[in-house]
Amino acid sequence: MQTYDCAVLGLGAMGRTHVAAYRESPWVRKIYGYEPDPERAAQLGRDLKLDDTTSDLDALLANPEIKLISIASINTAHAEQVERALEAGKAVICEKPMGETLADARRMVDAQERTGGFLQIGFELHYSELYRRTKQWIDAGLIGQVVNSHCRYYSSEFHKKNSWRSLSSGTLIGEKLSHYLDLQRWWTGSPVTDVYAMSAPNAVAYFNHPDNHQINMHFANDAIAQLNFVMHLGETDIGDPLQDYVAKQEDDGHALQYHIFGTEGAIETDVFRRRLRRWRFSDGAEQLVSEIVETVTYEQSEDAAWMHNTHGQNVHLAEVIGKGLPPELPVQDSFETMLCGFAAEQSGRERRLVAIDDIRP
Numbered sequence: 001m002q003t004y005d006c007a008v009l010g011l012g013a014m015g016r017t018h019v020a021a022y023r024e025s026p027w028v029r030k031i032y033g034y035e036p037d038p039e040r041a042a043q044l045g046r047d048l049k050l051d052d053t054t055s056d057l058d059a060l061l062a063n064p065e066i067k068l069i070s071i072a073s074i075n076t077a078h079a080e081q082v083e084r085a086l087e088a089g090k091a092v093i094c095e096k097p098m099g100e101t102l103a104d105a106r107r108m109v110d111a112q113e114r115t116g117g118f119l120q121i122g123f124e125l126h127y128s129e130l131y132r133r134t135k136q137w138i139d140a141g142l143i144g145q146v147v148n149s150h151c152r153y154y155s156s157e158f159h160k161k162n163s164w165r166s167l168s169s170g171t172l173i174g175e176k177l178s179h180y181l182d183l184q185r186w187w188t189g190s191p192v193t194d195v196y197a198m199s200a201p202n203a204v205a206y207f208n209h210p211d212n213h214q215i216n217m218h219f220a221n222d223a224i225a226q227l228n229f230v231m232h233l234g235e236t237d238i239g240d241p242l243q244d245y246v247a248k249q250e251d252d253g254h255a256l257q258y259h260i261f262g263t264e265g266a267i268e269t270d271v272f273r274r275r276l277r278r279w280r281f282s283d284g285a286e287q288l289v290s291e292i293v294e295t296v297t298y299e300q301s302e303d304a305a306w307m308h309n310t311h312g313q314n315v316h317l318a319e320v321i322g323k324g325l326p327p328e329l330p331v332q333d334s335f336e337t338m339l340c341g342f343a344a345e346q347s348g349r350e351r352r353l354v355a356i357d358d359i360r361p
C-alpha cells in the first residue's frame, strides 16, 4: 500500500467535508490546504488542523509527494484548477458543476483527454444509498424499462445575500440541479436528445439568476424526464441543534422526491420521509394492478450515507486513486449532464426546445 499526500483547494463548507474524508482514509498521509487569500489560508489551516496551507498553487502542484488535488473551490475556479492539476500529473477530484460555462466544462474534458489523467467530478449522489439502491433495482429489471421520471424539489433559500452563489452569473441549474438531472440520466440509461425548459420570474429578488425551473428531457429511447424546482417555499432552517431537521422539513414545504416509472413498476425516493418504495405492476383479470411491494427506511444517523455522501465518495476515491484504478464516473459522462443543464438554460432563455447535438462543442 503506497500512501500519498493530498491537497484540498477551497476550505469552505465542502472543503471541510473533503478534509474529513481524507483524514479518515488510510491511503492519505498529509493533507495540505489552499485558499487564495494568505490570511484566510493560515486561519483555516489552524482551524482544520491541516499539515500545511498555502496561497501558492504552483508550489503545491510542484510537490511530488502530493498525488491528489481535491477541488472544493468556487465554481468559476474549477476549470483552470482542474487543467493545471492534471497538467502537473495529479489525480483530480473536482466538485460539481464543471464550471459555469460550456467552455469551462469542455476545457476540463479536453484537459483530461490530453493528459490521460484521473479526473472524477463530485456527482456524489452516485455514492448515496438512496439513489444507488434505486439504480440497483432498475438494473435488476424490477420496474422494467424506465419510461418517465419526475423530480420534485421544493427548497428554502439557502444561497444567502451577497454570497458567491446568489451573485453568480452561473445558474442554479449548474450549481444545484445538475445533481438531479444527472440522476435522471443515470437511471434512464439512454442519451438525452432534447431539452425543453422554462424559468419563472425570480422569487428571490437578490439572486442574479432565475430560481424557479421546469426542465424536461427527452431520451433517445423515447423515455422522458421532468424536474420541477421551487427555490423559496420550505420554512427557513433556523439551525436548531436539538431538532431533527429532516423530520422537521417533511411537512413544512420542503420536498425532494423522485418518482421513476417503468413498464413493470415504479420507484419513489423521498429524502424528507427517509424512504424508498417500489411498486409492481401486473396484469389482473379485470385491469392492470399496481401494488407497493417494497419499502425501505433509514435512521437519522444514516442521513449522510443515504442522501448526501460526499464523505463516503471521497474516502472511497482516495483508495481508487491509491490503487491506480480509473475513475468510476468518466468525466465524459458528467459532461453529458452539464450539456443537459446548459441546454436547459438556453431553452429557458430562448423559449424553445434545444437539441443536445446542436450545442455539443
Ligand SMILES: NC(=O)c1ccc[n+]([C@@H]2O[C@H](COP(=O)([O-])OP(=O)(O)OC[C@H]3O[C@@H](n4cnc5c(N)ncnc54)[C@H](O)[C@@H]3O)[C@@H](O)[C@H]2O)c1
Residues within 6 Å of the ligand: 009, 010, 011, 012, 013, 014, 015, 034, 035, 036, 040, 072, 073, 074, 075, 077, 095, 096, 097, 122, 124, 164, 175, 310
Ligand atoms: N456535492 C455537493 O453536494 C456539494 C454541496 C455543496 C457545495 N458543493 C460544491 O463545492 C464547491 C464549494 O462550495 P462550498 O459550499 O464549500 O462554498 P463555500 O463558500 O463555503 O467555500 C468556498 C471556498 O472557496 C474559497 N475560494 C474562493 N476562490 C477560490 C479559488 N480561486 N481557489 C480556491 N478556493 C477559493 C473561498 O474562500 C471559500 O473558502 C462549489 O463548487 C459547490 O458547488 C457541492
